[in-house]
Amino acid sequence: MRAIVVKKPGGVDALTLVDQPKPEPGAGEVLIKIAAAGVNRADLLQRLGFYDPPAGATAILGLECSGTVEALGVGVSQFKIGSQVCALLSGGGYAEYVAVPVGQVASVPDGINLIDAAGLMEVASTVWSNVFMMGKLQHGETLLVHGGGSGIGTMAIQVAKAFGAHVAVTAGSAEKLKFCEELGADICINYRKEEFADVLREHGTGADVILDNMGAKYLASNISALNTAGRLVIIGLQGGAKAEINLNALFAKRAAIMATSLRARPSQEKAAIVSNMTAQLWPLIADGIVKPIIHRTFALSEASAAHQVLEESSHIGKVLLTT
Structure with a gap:
């Protein structure tokens, strides 16, 4: 073959x-x-x-x-x-x-x-196992997806909306953000121009679950963006593998960080x-x-x-x- x-x-x-x-x-x-x-x-x-x-x-x-x-x-x-x-x-x-x-x-x-x-199979299994089985996203909660225009991102938007969640996404172009909005994303953030944690606060919300493919680069901002009892699920290291973490910020929010591979x-x-x-x-x-x-x-x-x-x-x- x-x-x-x-x-x-x-x-x-x-x-x-x-x-x-x-x-x-x-x-x-x-x-x-x-x-x-x-x-x-x-x-x-x-x-x-x-x-x-x-x-x-x-x-x-x-x-x-x-x-x-x-x-x-x-x-x-x-x-x-x-x-x-x-x-x-x-x-x-x-x-x-x-x-x-x-x-x-x-x-x-x-x-x-x-x-x-x-x-x-890869995107559906990744989204379901990380956002729902591990992240335990619930109806009415907010999911933040980094890389909203990716295969995983486009699947995560659709599934989260189908289960009654609010969805925020980051992407690097107006074309991708427009597509994410058409799929149902409620908040669309251009990471090249905006700080996603600030944009969420401007909308009066944070993230209950974050699906992150960046790792170290976004760690501090992800923690800042989490709601109380929020769950950060890291599935990729496109932004590096090592970063300092402010444990006080985690304690203050009673938040959890999980890292998984399929x-x-x-x-x-x-x-x-x-x-x-x-x-x-x-x-x-x-x-x-x-x-x-x-x-x-x-x-x-x-x-x-x-x-x-x-x-x-x-x-x-x-x-x-x-x-």
């Missing part, structure tokens, strides 16, 4: 199309003939040599895919050959086939085409997230209340161009690779 690997860490040209053996499904696994794969910032970090796959995972890039079931491993009865599915992966999406534990596989939601479904979790935990997430979100997607936002699709052989789009942050929503 064709697959994309990184033989030597580097820029977008480090992505190499190679021939590799087609995987075989082990016990409890599903073999998927891939139609499309989502491109995520974690893939860029892996390409640069900063985000190694978990032990035992393939070196092929790609953390989510959609496709049809090609074969079933021993003990798998949840799907049939030919079923249209999407999957959360530890790696292997940038290829023509991937074997994945059955608990990380879900049927494509009603009303979503097979290609667009490739942009669902890829390194054991398969059983991923399966629990997928099960919980699909039970809650798939009906919303089937009803058209929530939808994947797809910026552009590229052929598998154009993976370098897809990575360039993410590096430039010129996209709104998801970038996909098709086989």
Whole structure:
């Protein structure tokens, strides 16, 4: 099969199309003939040599895919050959086939085409596990999403609004902010021109939950923006990994800081997230209340161009690779 690997860490040209053996499904696994794969910032970090796959995972890039079931491993009865599915992966999406534990596989939601479904699993699992399972966002509370125009951001806006929350977002362009507003965001903040904590205060509010992809750079401002008993959930370190923290500010607000990653979790935990997430979100997607936002699709052989789009942050929503 064709697959994309990184033989030597580097820029977008480090992505190499190679021939590799087609995987075989082990016990409890599903073999998927891939139609499309989502491109995520974690893939860029892996390409640069900063985000190694978990032990035992393939070196092929790609953390989510959609496709049809090609074969079933021993003990798998949840799907049939030919079923249209999407999957959360530890790696292997940038290829023509991937074997994945059955608990990380879900049927494509009603009303979503097979290609667009490739942009669902990573963002939906990330939003649901961090904003709701960990952050415990409640009806009437305020969610602040950094990077509102990203795949995760566009999903977070829709899901939070569907569950009755208020949503504030940051983004770096008027185009992205306008799109976020059209998705339902209540407060749209240009981080290049405004301090988000100040803007929230001007609107007479703070954030009960913050979904943060920046890390160190935003730590102090995030704490400042939290409401009493607020929850800061850090899922990325685009703004650095080390920062001083004012514990008095946390004490004063009785606030909590959590940091999580999805890829390194054991398969059983991923399966629990997928099960919980699909039970809650798939009906919303089937009803058209929530939808994947797809910026552009590229052929598998154009993976370098897809990575360039993410590096430039010129996209709104998801970038996909098709086989």
